Every structure is written in C-alpha cells, then in structure tokens.
Amino acid sequence: MIDQSTIQRIFDxxxxxxxxxxxxxxKKRGVNYLGLCPFHNEKTPSFIVSPSxxxxxxxxxxxxxxxxNFVMEVEQxxxxxxxxxxxxxxSIPVQERELTPTEARKKNERESMLIVSxxxxxxxxxxxxxxEGKAVALSYFKERGFRDDIIxxxxxxxxxxxxxxxxxxxxxxxxxxxYLVDTGLTIDSEKGLFxxxxxxxxxxxxSIAGKVIAFGGRTLKTDKKTxxxxxxxxxxxYHKSRVLYGLFQAKREIVQHDRCYLVEGYxxxxxxxxxxxxxxxxxxxxxxxxxQIRLIKRFSNNVTIIYDxxxxxxxxxxxxxxxxxxxxxxxxxxxxxxxxxxxxxAKSRSASELTEYIQNNxxxxxxxKTRLLIEDTKGDPxxxxxxxxxxxxxxxxxxxxxxxxxxxxxxxxxxxxxxRVLYDEINKIKxxxxxxxxxxxxxxxxxxxNSALQRQYQCDAEEKMLIRYLILYGNEVLFDNEGEEQxxxxxxxxxxxxxxxxxxDNPLYQKFFTExxxxxxxxxxxxxxxxRDNEDSELRMLAVxxxxxxxxxSKVWTKNENFIETEEMKLKELVVKNINEYKxxxxxxxxxxxxxxxxxxxxxxxxxxxxQLIEDKxxxxxxxxxxxxxxxxxxxx
Numbered sequence: 001m002i003d004q005s006t007i008q009r010i011f012d013x014x015x016x017x018x019x020x021x022x023x024x025x026x027k028k029r030g031v032n033y034l035g036l037c038p039f040h041n042e043k044t045p046s047f048i049v050s051p052s053x054x055x056x057x058x059x060x061x062x063x064x065x066x067x068x069n070f071v072m073e074v075e076q077x078x079x080x081x082x083x084x085x086x087x088x089x090x091s092i093p094v095q096e097r098e099l100t101p102t103e104a105r106k107k108n109e110r111e112s113m114l115i116v117s118x119x120x121x122x123x124x125x126x127x128x129x130x131x132e133g134k135a136v137a138l139s140y141f142k143e144r145g146f147r148d149d150i151i152x153x154x155x156x157x158x159x160x161x162x163x164x165x166x167x168x169x170x171x172x173x174x175x176x177x178x179y180l181v182d183t184g185l186t187i188d189s190e191k192g193l194f195x196x197x198x199x200x201x202x203x204x205x206x207s208i209a210g211k212v213i214a215f216g217g218r219t220l221k222t223d224k225k226t227x228x229x230x231x232x233x234x235x236x237x238y239h240k241s242r243v244l245y246g247l248f249q250a251k252r253e254i255v256q257h258d259r260c261y262l263v264e265g266y267x268x269x270x271x272x273x274x275x276x277x278x279x280x281x282x283x284x285x286x287x288x289x290x291x292q293i294r295l296i297k298r299f300s301n302n303v304t305i306i307y308d309x310x311x312x313x314x315x316x317x318x319x320x321x322x323x324x325x326x327x328x329x330x331x332x333x334x335x336x337x338x339x340x341x342x343x344x345x346a347k348s349r350s351a352s353e354l355t356e357y358i359q360n361n362x363x364x365x366x367x368x369k370t371r372l373l374i375e376d377t378k379g380d381p382x383x384x385x386x387x388x389x390x391x392x393x394x395x396x397x398x399x400x401x402x403x404x405x406x407x408x409x410x411x412x413x414x415x416x417x418x419x420r421v422l423y424d425e426i427n428k429i430k431x432x433x434x435x436x437x438x439x440x441x442x443x444x445x446x447x448x449x450n451s452a453l454q455r456q457y458q459c460d461a462e463e464k465m466l467i468r469y470l471i472l473y474g475n476e477v478l479f480d481n482e483g484e485e486q487x488x489x490x491x492x493x494x495x496x497x498x499x500x501x502x503x504x505d506n507p508l509y510q511k512f513f514t515e516x517x518x519x520x521x522x523x524x525x526x527x528x529x530x531x532r533d534n535e536d537s538e539l540r541m542l543a544v545x546x547x548x549x550x551x552x553x554s555k556v557w558t559k560n561e562n563f564i565e566t567e568e569m570k571l572k573e574l575v576v577k578n579i580n581e582y583k584x585x586x587x588x589x590x591x592x593x594x595x596x597x598x599x600x601x602x603x604x605x606x607x608x609x610x611x612q613l614i615e616d617k618x619x620x621x622x623x624x625x626x627x628x629x630x631x632x633x634x635x636x637x
Contacts, residue, residue: 002080002083002084002094006087006092006093006094007083009092010068010083010086010087010090010092011066011067011068011529011533013086013090013092014067014068014086014089014090015051015067016049016050016051016054016055016056016066016067016070017033017049017051019067019070019071019086019089020033020035020049020056020067020070023038023070023074024036024037024038024047026049027045029048031050031051031052032048032049032050032051033048033049033050033051034047034048034049035047035049037058037060037061037063038074039058039061039063039073039074039255039256040058040060040061040256040258041256042060046058046059046060047059047060048548050547050548053528053532053547053548054066054067054529054532055532055544055547055548056070057544057545057548061258062541064541064544064545064548065532065540065541065544066532066533066540066544067086068082068083068086068533069082069537069540071085071086073255076208076251076252076255076299077209078208078209079535081209106236109179109182109236110236110237112176112179113179113182113183113235113236113237114211114212114213114237115175115179116170116175116179116180116183116185117183117185117211117212117213117214117215117237118211118212119170119173119175120166120170120183120185120212120215121155121157121202121204121212121215123157123166123169123170124157124158124159124166124197124202124204124215125155125156125157126157127157127158127159127160127165128151128156128157128158130158130160132158132160132161133158133160136158136220137157137158137201137220138151138158140201140220141156141201144267144343145271145274145347146270146271146274147274150270150273150274153249153273154203154204154246154249154269154270154273155204155212156201156202156203156204157201157202157204158200158201158202159195159197159198159199159200159202159217160198160199161198161199162195162198163194163195163198164186164192164193164194164195165195165198166185166186166195166197166198167180167185167186167193167194167195170185170186177193180193182235182236183214183232183235183237183238184196184214184232184233184235185197185215185232196217196230196232197215197217197230199219199220199221200217200218200219200220200230201217201218201220202215202216202217203215203216203217203218203245203266205232205238205243205245205284206247206248206249207237207243207248208247208248208251208295209248210248213237213238213243214231214232214235214237214238214240214243215231215232216229216230216231216232216245216266216284217229217230217231218230218266231284239291240284240286241286241289241291241292242289242291242292242295243284243292243295244281244282244283244284244292244295244296245266245269245281245282245283245284246269246273246280246281246282247281247295249269249273249278250269250278250279250280250281251299253278253279254279254281254296254299254300255299255300256279257279257300258300258301258302259279259300259302259303259304260279260280260281260296260299260300260302260303260304261277261279261280261281261303261304261306261358262280262281262282262283262288262296262303262304262305262306263280263281263282263283263306263342264282264283264284264308264341264342265282265284265342265343266282266284267343268280268282268306268341268342268343268346269281269282270343271342271343271344271346271347272342272346272354274346274347275346275347275349275350275351275354276350276351276354277346277351277354277355281296288321288323288324289323290323290327293323293324293327293329294327296329297327297328297329298537301328301329301330302329302330302332303324303329303330303331303332304331304332304333304334304358304362305321305324305331305332305333305334305365306333306334306336306342306358307333307334307335307336308336308340308341308342314335314372318369318372321333321365322393322394322397324365325365325366325394325397325398326397326398326399328398328399328400330403331364331365332362332363332364332365332368333362333363333364333365333368334358334361334362334363335361335368364407364410365394366391366394366395366407366410366411367407367410367411367414369390369391369394370387370391370411370414370415371414373387373390374387374414374415384415387415388415388417388421388422388425389425391411391415392422392425392426392429393429395407395408395411395422395426396426396429399507404426408422408423408426458505458585458589459504459505459506459582459585459586459589460506460509462578462581462582462585463504463506463509463582464509465578466493466497466578466579466582467509467512467513467542467546468546469489469493469571469574469575469578470489470490470493470494470512470516470527471527471528471531471543471546471547472528472546472547473489473490473568473571473575474488474489474490474493474516474520474527475488475489475490475525475526475527476488476489476568476571477489478491478492478571478572478575479492479572489571489575490516490520490527491520492575492579493575493579494513494516494517494520496579496583497513498517500583502582502583502586508538508539508542511536511538511539512531512539512542515531515534515536515539528543528547531543532544532547576630580627580630581627583627584624584627584628587620587623587624587627588624590620591617591620591621591624594613594616594617594620595617597613598610598613598614598617601613
C-alpha cells in the first residue's frame, strides 16, 4: 500500500494542466484552459481546466475532478494505479508501507495465482493454433462467424482432450501445484491431477485492469451428461458476483457513449464487438448482483438490458433488476424478436442498424415490466392488485424523486389507476416514522421529521447553498468580536445544524455534512482539497461542481456604481440568513405534518390526541415568526 505522505506528495506535485495536456489539446481562456472533452464526442469545446482550483470540468457531459481522477477516467485505472502513473510521470519514488505477515502472504498468493492464470491463457491460445486446435476449436469459432481479430482481442483459446495436458505443462514449467488447484485450472482427485477445462474452447475472464482472473469453457461434445459451459470456481482472485465479462474491453466505449449494454453470454459480447458496438458486457448467466451493478455505475449511469426473444426467464429476473433501480441507474430493456438472441441478432446487422434498432425498441424498465405482466391480470382483480403492488415497490426504490414521478404518471396510464392511489401506496412504503417530538427551548428546537415522498429533498436549494458556503468559505472567519473567540463559517454552520438536530433528506448532502463535521476538527483541515480529492466519487463531484461554477455568484452592487460589494464581504449576513431560511423551511415541513395528523385524528374521531398537536403547532409557528423577523431585517451582532 502507498503510504499517506507519498500520496500527498503526488497530489501536491501533479499539476492539472500538465496532466490533462498529455491527452487533450488545451487553449488558454483567461485564467483557465479550454479543450474538447475526451469523455464524449463534441464539436464545440466545453471542457475546462482550472489550474488555480486544481480541477477539470466538462459542462457537456458533467465529468470533473482532480488530476488523479482524470487519469483514472481517461486511462480507466484504479485509484492506486492512477497514483502510480502520476508518481512515475513526476519521478516520485513510491513508498509502500511494510505489509503485515498475513497481508504479505495473501499478496504473494494473489500474485502467484494471477501469474498462473496468465500462463494458462497463453497456453490455451497457443493450443488453439495447434493442429488439433485448428481442426476442433478454431473451426468452431469460424462456424460461429467470429473473425481472427475478435478471437485475438478476447484471447480465445482451446484446452485439448488430453487428460492433464495443461497441468503437466505447468508443473514442468515450475508452477506450483497449490496455485493450479486454487485457481481451479487443475482438479486434484483420487485418480490424480487433471485439467478442469479439457476438451473445451476457452473464454478468458479479465479484471477491469485486464489481468486474467478466471476462465469459461464450452464443451464441443454433444454428450447431454456433459455441462455445456464450465466456469472457474471462486478463488482469491475471482468472485463471479463482482465480475462482468468483457468489461475490460468495453470500459472506454461505455464512458465514451455513456451507455452500457448488458447481455447474458460470452458469444453475445463477441458478436456485438464484431458488429462494431463495443460498450457491451455480460453477466455470464448469473443473476445480476449489486457489485456488478456498481461496476457498471463506475463508467455510466445508463444501462440497457437485452433479453433473448424467447427467453423464459425474463419474469424471474425482474426482481434482480430492481437492484439496478435501487442503485440509481437509468434502466432500459430490449426484448429481441422471437427466436433471436444477442449473438444471432448482432451477427445479421451492422453497427448502425443494431444501434438504430435498440434505440427504436428499448423501453424504460418500469414500463416494460408493466406491459409484460399486465397480460397475466386480465379479468382478475386480485392479480392486478398484486401487479400494482409489485410495480409500486419497484418505483419506490428509485432514489430520484423526479424520475419516480415520471414513472408514476406512465404507469397510472398503463394500469388505468389514479396517480394518487400509486402515490399513497408508495408513501406506505416510504414513511417510517412521525414528526419528531418538540423541545421547549426555541434555540435548540428540532425541526426534522421523517419526510413523506412528495416533499423529499424539499430543502435541496437551502442545503446546497450551505454546502457551497462550507466548501468555499469554511475556514473564513464569520464572527470576530473583540475579546471573544473567533467563529468560522464552517464551525457556525455545522453547530447550527447539529444543535437543532437538523438532517438532510438528500443522502448525498447528509453524507457531506457528516464528513465535514467528522474531519473539520483535524489540524490544518482544508475543506476544498479534502472534498476535491475525496475518494468518494459523489462527494468529489459535488465539490467539483461548486468549485467549477462558470460565473462568480452573488455580486451585490451598492449605490456607488464604481464599487462592488462581493459575497465574501457579506458572508456574515448571507450565511446567517441562509441558516434561518433553512430552519424556516424545515419548520414549514413539520407544520404540514402536524396539520395532516390533525386531519387524520379529526376524521377518525380521536379528538383527545389533537390538543398536544395544536400546542406543538403554536410553538412552531412562534419560532417561524421569529425566524421570519430575523430574515426580514439585517442581523446586527
């Protein structure tokens, strides 16, 4: 592992303009640099590099970050590999901390298994070129229509029918038996050692970095007792639930097109590539997992899942696709014509024809699910009710409230159900509590509540402005009264949020506030650098978006036309006003909850419960009036 001091030196040395210039032609525009974005096709430059802020930002596709993030994106490297890339560029010796004995043993085992797997891949590729390989395996690939460049691109190979051909070769070369067995390449049985993949064509499985970590083997025999496909077992280097076949070959194109096509099998991926569409990966027959979804999300938020036209397992897989929605991806589904699968369908079409067909026939997952299942409910109200519940459950897990509302409107039309009914059902899933109990002291009155769906993220504007003040001015002095301790912007905002028990309904914003509070007490805390260089991509992009605002905000002209009163000069007034507006908004939400509860008790006849709610309402109204007064007048300290 790279020690922290070396990481900091890399960040301090890597100059964003110098790093980006290795990949993008930049032209100076004022204090910044402008160029064509390397992450999407554009004719008019919208890619900005800011040396003073140490960031890049594309206002076309939205990508942004620091020098390390740029290398990660453009070269599709891991965080550690990107650091090593920059260390090499600037001749910085990488000091890695000494590993513990356990860590050293695991690292050695992992490296040994990777070496064995790479050697096996080379061996299988060579066997494909042998007389037996050409006659049996290569002829199979040719019959399937795969060109030589595709066979080479995916390192396809062949394991001969010999009982222990590869195993004997590997042992003779000095590879240890334990690693042959641990990778699953060799099986140790009572009859001795033998090849797991003998008499099969080989599909090497690569990590994101391109290292061979496992294999898939397809038999060429017609024996029904022999499994058609055989995969490597789980190992220290291979966890099938965390791997997508073809991702190494597809990742650049996924980023470029901001779209990932998800198919089922190895040959589906190969045929798409051969047709000219390379942003495609396969789940390799396994049910989609959260880890696989997050792999896709690293490169794009948009995924199209392509099903065979006669696939019998579509309905069974719908539950798994809900996981994709839950991770916040935009999901579309394409059902191919009867009798077609992605392999055959791609072979018969050019890239433009295939792309056009997908664009014209894919549909949003929720709409697809509704149309697919509605046929089963005809004439049966019970089944229709179950369908509505299933659809509502899928919609409820979508993080974005705007996308949810769009789906509700579409499904209301398809299901012929009032939108309010769908909202009510979703609310039953979403609501997990009631209004927080009030505290009698106005200064520390909690104004939070578990929000219902319709008001989720209502305070985004106020919270975004607070985050902006924290990033831009967190270490600026807000109050500096003589004889008293200085109060900083970040300290004041966090104290106000914590003391009033405020929390954000927006998970990203709440994560930001939590991380700021957790780290702000550290010596020499630099909030701009901390969030700009954060390993959490969501926090990093939030900071980059704020740091890369295209225009200087909040300039307030005074009566003197030759003088500009800047935001920094008005921080005391602006920050306090924003905090008060935020609290006022939160109290408004609580009051709406109280009114709804009062109505519920009135309709149910539970009058005895109303008295306390009315008292609470009067207290909150009093606090809101005090806040309104403070907001309406310039605050004097």
